[in-house]
Each structure stands twice: as structure tokens, then as C-alpha cells.
Amino acid sequence: MNWLGDHDHGWSPGINEGLIHKVVVTTSDRTVAVCDDGTPLFLSVDDPLISSQELHLAGTLNGVTYYGVRCPEIRDLNYEALRPVLVQLDSQGFIPVSAAMQVLDFMEEHRFCGRCGAETTASVSDRGRHCAPCGLTQYPRISPCVIVLITRGDEILLARAPRFVEGMYSTLAGFVEAGESAEHACHREIQEEVGVRIKTPVYQGSQSWPFKHSLMLGYWAEWESGEIEIDCEEIVDAQWFHIEKLPKLPPHASISRGMIDAYISQRLS
Ligand SMILES: [Zn+2]
Missing domain, CATH: 3.90.79 (Nucleoside Triphosphate Pyrophosphohydrolase)
Known part of the structure; x- marks a missing residue:
């Protein structure tokens, strides 16, 4: 990876x-x-x-x-x-x-406290911002986001979001909701966005991605059942692509591309 x-x-x-x-x-x-x-x-x-x-x-x-x-x-x-x-x-x-x-x-x-509205100051002992009047300390926000490579033999399921550059397709991603496990988020996001069911997601690694403060949790999952059915809001197109006929992919810097490339080398070896 x-x-x-x-x-x-x-x-x-x-x-x-x-x-x-x-x-x-x-x-x-x-x-x-x-x-x-x-x-x-x-x-x-x-x-x-x-x-x-x-x-x-x-x-x-x-x-x-x-x-x-x-x-x-x-x-x-x-x-x-x-x-x-x-x-x-x-x-x-x-x-x-x-x-x-x-x-x-x-x-x-976070210059002001989200609880009482008073001005905060940078904590001297850690990276938090502290509110003296009410005692609340806040820390840099990190938003966990699952990103899932779905495969079916030599095929990869890739999708286009409206914000993507022309012609680019990527693995599916979505934020983990409060109270939800990362694995649950994988199943839920995939079901919501492309309508297919996946087998147990297998963790591949993570990437801090500052757009805006995401922690991308990468998973690989085999397709289990169902045909692609997109929601047309978050996703404008999704298709199965053969590993030898792939569309324009995300930049090499990204965990999405890292997981796609790793899967291709594994299939071709
Ligand atoms: Zn406060």
C-alpha cells in the first residue's frame, strides 16, 4: 500500500x-x-x-x-x-x-467557546483551546470517513460525484455518523449510494486528508449481491470497471488510488 x-x-x-x-x-x-x-x-x-x-x-x-x-x-x-x-x-x-x-x-x-460564547485561549499544555469562564477545552476536529474499494473478481466498482473533475471515477466514501462503527458506515454508505451489498469490509489503512479535516479509513470489500442503483444526488454515475479498462482515477497521492493500485497488482501477479 x-x-x-x-x-x-x-x-x-x-x-x-x-x-x-x-x-x-x-x-x-x-x-x-x-x-x-x-x-x-x-x-x-x-x-x-x-x-x-x-x-x-x-x-x-x-x-x-x-x-x-x-x-x-x-x-x-x-x-x-x-x-x-x-x-x-x-x-x-x-x-x-x-x-x-x-x-x-x-x-x-474556535476562537470562541461553543458552549458559553466567551473568548478561548490556546492551552499551554496541549493543542486545545480553553475557555476559562466555563472550563471547556476543545481540540482540533477530526472527522472519520470510510472509503471503500468494492471488487468482484477482475472488476472494481467506481463512482462519480458531481464535484469530481471531468471523467474521473473513484472509490465510494462517506462520513461515519455519531454512534456508528466504521464497518457499519461501510455497509450503510454502499447500500445508500449504489444499492449493492458487500461482504465483511477488511481494513487497509488510513490517511489524514485535510479537506477539510477528514481521517480516511480505507476498506476493501467484496461484492455480495445486488445491482448498481445510484441515488443521483451524492453520486451521478457508478459502474463496474474491468481492471484493464479503467477510467481516469484519483491522484496517486490519495488512499483511494493506493487501494486501487494495490488491488490491480494483486490481481495481475
Ligand atoms: Zn465556555
Whole structure:
């Protein structure tokens, strides 16, 4: 299995232990400051361009500690949307930028307490935001989402959502509801979106995916019964594709593509 950020044990989230310190610069629109070649621009912590900005710690990867700042666009810098910046990177770049963006989203969206409305402050001991008047501490939001590769011998069931780029099909995905197990979510989502039944889903691995704060839980499941019947809202088309005649697929960076590629190599070996 191979996808961005899948197993980099060198990553220490929320830990400042690097000898080198770098800053990712972002805006509230979730754009990222980039170099001329489109890769993320990392500033030093004492760069005058960000001297008035608050740094938020993302974590340390292989001796480099990463921070994020969020502020209106700085003149002289170029910006790019998060998705195209991320999907071209390797895990060494993907992990800190993805983490910084999610930490900054959280800090920006939890400036006030959801329970009493008072202003919150960053906790000194962890990554939470604390409300002194009522005592509530909130932590960065993570939304578990199942993503399921459904197979039937040499065929894969892939679907198109309305937001997908032209011609692209992907594995089916959906958020885990409160009170539901991930496996239950697999059965429910598949039934709702394409009307087929699957055998027991087998866990393949996970991927942190910052659109917006998803934790993708990858499963593989064999088709059990039923014909494709789409709901036409979340899904505009779904088909069985032979592994030798596949449509345009999601980028290699994604867990969806990682699971598809792994299944194909397994069938062809
Ligand atoms: Zn409060």
C-alpha cells in the first residue's frame, strides 16, 4: 500500500524538538504561499514578513519543526490553493503542510467557546483551546470517513460525484455518523449510494486528508449481491470497471488510488 503520509514514523505532531524551524504561510481561504515551482514556501521563524504573526506549532518531522501562520495575503508572495499544492508532494512535504493547515483551521474556528460564547485561549499544555469562564477545552476536529474499494473478481466498482473533475471515477466514501462503527458506515454508505451489498469490509489503512479535516479509513470489500442503483444526488454515475479498462482515477497521492493500485497488482501477479 502506498499513499501520502501513510506510514512516516518520523512525524511527531505537536512536538517542538527540531534543530531547524520552518513556517508554512496560509490564508483564511486555505491558500498556501508557494515558490516559483509551486512547492510550498517555508519561511524561517524570524523572517520579517511574518514578524507580527502568531506562530502555531504543527509538529516535527525528521529534525525539522514546522509551524503555520494564517494572515491576509502578504505582498511579494505567491499563493496557491491547498489541493494542487499537496497532491504533487511526497510524504515529507504533505504531512507538515496538511497538519499545519488543520491546526490553523482549528485555531481560527474556535476562537470562541461553543458552549458559553466567551473568548478561548490556546492551552499551554496541549493543542486545545480553553475557555476559562466555563472550563471547556476543545481540540482540533477530526472527522472519520470510510472509503471503500468494492471488487468482484477482475472488476472494481467506481463512482462519480458531481464535484469530481471531468471523467474521473473513484472509490465510494462517506462520513461515519455519531454512534456508528466504521464497518457499519461501510455497509450503510454502499447500500445508500449504489444499492449493492458487500461482504465483511477488511481494513487497509488510513490517511489524514485535510479537506477539510477528514481521517480516511480505507476498506476493501467484496461484492455480495445486488445491482448498481445510484441515488443521483451524492453520486451521478457508478459502474463496474474491468481492471484493464479503467477510467481516469484519483491522484496517486490519495488512499483511494493506493487501494486501487494495490488491488490491480494483486490481481495481475
Ligand atoms: Zn465556555
